[in-house]
Amino acid sequence: MGRAALRFEEQLDTITTGEVGALIRPIEDQTMAQTKAEIERALSGMDRTQFHTEVTVDDQGHGWAMIKSSNLQELAAGAAQMGDVFLAAGLGERVVAGVFPFMWNDPTAGRERTIYWVYQPRIRSFTPFAPDGPHANRERSTDLEVRMEAAGRSLLPTARQTTEWYPIWGMPF
Amino acid sequence: MLLLGVLYGAFIWLMLGFGQTWMLGIVFVIVFIQFSASDKMVLSSMRAKVVTREQAPKLYGLVERLATDAGIPMPKVAISDLAVPNAFATGRSQKHAAVAVTTGLIQILDDIEMEAVLAHEISHIRTKDVVVMTYASFFLIVASMLSSMLMFSAIFGGMGRSRNNNAGSIILAALLVTFVVRIAGGMLVATLSRYREFSADRGAAILTGRPMALASALQKLQGSIPRVPKDDLRRAESMNAFFIMSAVGPGLAELFSSHPSTEKRVQRLKEYETEAATLR
Numbered sequence: 001m002g003r004a005a006l007r008f009e010e011q012l013d014t015i016t017t018g019e020v021g022a023l024i025r026p027i028e029d030q031t032m033a034q035t036k037a038e039i040e041r042a043l044s045g046m047d048r049t050q051f052h053t054e055v056t057v058d059d060q061g062h063g064w065a066m067i068k069s070s071n072l073q074e075l076a077a078g079a080a081q082m083g084d085v086f087l088a089a090g091l092g093e094r095v096v097a098g099v100f101p102f103m104w105n106d107p108t109a110g111r112e113r114t115i116y117w118v119y120q121p122r123i124r125s126f127t128p129f130a131p132d133g134p135h136a137n138r139e140r141s142t143d144l145e146v147r148m149e150a151a152g153r154s155l156l157p158t159a160r161q162t163t164e165w166y167p168i169w170g171m172p173f
Numbered sequence: 174m175l176l177l178g179v180l181y182g183a184f185i186w187l188m189l190g191f192g193q194t195w196m197l198g199i200v201f202v203i204v205f206i207q208f209s210a211s212d213k214m215v216l217s218s219m220r221a222k223v224v225t226r227e228q229a230p231k232l233y234g235l236v237e238r239l240a241t242d243a244g245i246p247m248p249k250v251a252i253s254d255l256a257v258p259n260a261f262a263t264g265r266s267q268k269h270a271a272v273a274v275t276t277g278l279i280q281i282l283d284d285i286e287m288e289a290v291l292a293h294e295i296s297h298i299r300t301k302d303v304v305v306m307t308y309a310s311f312f313l314i315v316a317s318m319l320s321s322m323l324m325f326s327a328i329f330g331g332m333g334r335s336r337n338n339n340a341g342s343i344i345l346a347a348l349l350v351t352f353v354v355r356i357a358g359g360m361l362v363a364t365l366s367r368y369r370e371f372s373a374d375r376g377a378a379i380l381t382g383r384p385m386a387l388a389s390a391l392q393k394l395q396g397s398i399p400r401v402p403k404d405d406l407r408r409a410e411s412m413n414a415f416f417i418m419s420a421v422g423p424g425l426a427e428l429f430s431s432h433p434s435t436e437k438r439v440q441r442l443k444e445y446e447t448e449a450a451t452l453r
Contacts, residue, residue, distance in 0.1 A: 023407070060407050097406055118406070142401055143286075143389040150385060150446040166406035 014102040017114065018070045019173045020079045022086065023097040024063040032057040039063045042089035043082070051078045056172050062096070064172050095121055101173055115148065117156070118168060125159035126152065127166065135169045221253035221273040232279070232287075236272055239292050242380055243299045248272050258282070258394055262294040262302075270298045281393055289377055289387035296376025302369045374438055375445065384445040388438075395435045 026035045039055045043065060046053065051069040058064060065086075067078040079098065086092050098119035106113050116129040128148035132139040145165060149158050159165070226233040229252060236250050248264065251273035258278040264270030272294045274287075282290065296302075378384035402409060 025407070060405075062407050120406070140401070143385065145401070146389065147385040147446065150443040151450045154447060154450070162401050165401045166404065166409050167402070168406045 014104045014115070016072055016075060017101040017103055017173060018075065019066055019068050019101060020075055020082075021064050021066040021099045021101075021171070021173060022082060022095055023099060023168065024065065024086075024091060025094045025096050026057075026061045026063065027094070030061075032061060035061065035063045039065050039091070042085050042091055045085040045088060046078075046081055050074050053078075053082075058170060058172065060170075066172065097121075097168065099168065099171060099173075101171075114173075115144070116168070116171075117148075117152065118166070120159070120164070120166075123159055123164055124157065125164070126156045127159045127164055128152065129165065129167055131167070131169075135171070138167070138169055140167060221251040221271075223249050223251045223271070231284075232274065232291075235284075235288055235291055236295070239288070239295045239380060243292075243295050243376075245270075245295065245299050248295075248298060252276060252279070260290050260294055262297045264298065264304070266304055267298055267301065272298070278394075282390055285383065285386045286390035286393065289381050289383060290390050292377035292380040293373050293387060296373040296380065297369070300369075300372065300376065302373060305365070305369075371438065371441060374442060378442060378445045378449075382449070384442040384449065388442040388446075391435050391439055391442075 024035070024039060030038075036055050036057050043053050043055065051067050051074055054066045054068065056064045056066070065082060067075060067082060069075045069078060079100075083092075083095075083098075086095055098121075100117040100119070101114050102117070103112050104115050105111075114131070116131075118127050118129050119125075120127060128145040130141045130144040130148065132141045142162075146162075149160065152158050153160075224233065226237075229250065232252070233250050237247055240247050245267050248262070249271035251271055253259075253273050253275045255275040255277055258275060258281050260272070260274045260278055262270060262272050272291060274290070278290070279287070374387060377387050381387075
């Protein structure tokens with residue numbers, strides 16, 4: 001993803017927001033605090049001198065492990081490391097998605113908007129997600145997503161079936 | 174194109190050879206009148222009215238800019254009051270061209286998609302596709318008119334006892350020729366038109382620099398905007414946990430899709446987009 005992100009920046013005028021996130025499914029009867037503590041425990045196995053990590057739990061009880069770094073290379077390295085520690089901690093099966101937000105300057109709307117590449121381990125593919133306006137409105141630009149997929153295909157393993165392009169509303173970034 | 178020319182050339186030569194010159198003459202006169210008024214005829218048959226810059230400033234401006242970019246004279250702009258979303262270009266030459274859109278199209282497309290569709294039509298005019306297609310179908314009309322005239326002359330000529338013993342067989346042979354011309358010509362025109370569509374799509378992609386805008390417009394026209402799941406991934410994931418296979422399987426939609434041509438066009442447009450992205 002790191003190399004792909006670099007090429008995205010070069011070719012598509014998109015800039016990473018300096019964050020990546022992993023979405024983790026809770027196990028049954030787990031409280032939000034327990035989910036958070038479990039993820040934090042797993043992350044403690046990471047070398048955190050290079051980047052800042054943050055753990056939150058969303059209103060659906062899902063955990064978010066986030067890495068922040070203004071350096072793209074570090075961000076990519078951090079995402080890879082995070083994947084490793086989750087596997088080691090036995091959380092691998094519960095990673096629902098890896099989310100890579102990008103800023104994109106929409107020339108038609110004349111404004112910056114956040115678009116997302118979502119990695120879904122279940123299908124081992126990236127899917128595009130381009131919310132249109134605030135997440136609370138639950139509106140997305142499918143035509144922009146179609147363009148994202150067409151552009152990203154040569155850089156990433158993308159899912160061509162639009163029926164796999166699930167939205168993730170209310171992300172912490 | 175060459176094939177079409179050869180076919181029609183042979184057809185005219187044969188008809189002259191059969192001594193049906195007078196018939197050919199009449200048909201040409203009738204069709205010439207039709208041809209010189211073809212743009213007006215097409216527009217009126219589609220209930221399209223030519224609009225001025227004042228009546229439709231946005232549409233007019235778009236066409237004007239695209240025509241300038243494509244280096245063709247400003248075509249007439251027309252709006253057809255039909256709910257069915259569609260667009261077309263017509264005219265016997267670049268100078269006598271018209272671009273028309275339906276009100277249905279104006280309603281469903283956004284500005285960028287409209288620009289892409291207009292660019293597609295402008296490409297048809299620029300590459301003289303409209304002229305070629307008008308000519309191509311023009312000869313087909315000639316052939317079909319001739320064969321019906323021959324049919325009549327065979328029936329009535331036969332009843333009136335022919336002066337010439339050979340007349341019957343000549344007319345039969347001529348009928349056969351026009352029949353072959355109509356079948357072969359029809360197939361050629363169809364092939365030509367398919368090829369021209371792809372080339373106009375490419376022309377539009379180059380003109381606007383946005384291949385996917387046209388793809389998105391085509392998908393809207395087909396009424397099959399890509400189906401994306403409504404459910405949040407978190408919910409879908411918990412559903413999927415109960416199934417061994419993905420809850421929403423691919424393939425079914427593709428199996429029952431009835432418009433492969435739009436899919437092919439969109440596929441090509443996606444390739445142009447990828448090409449453009451690699452070049453950028």
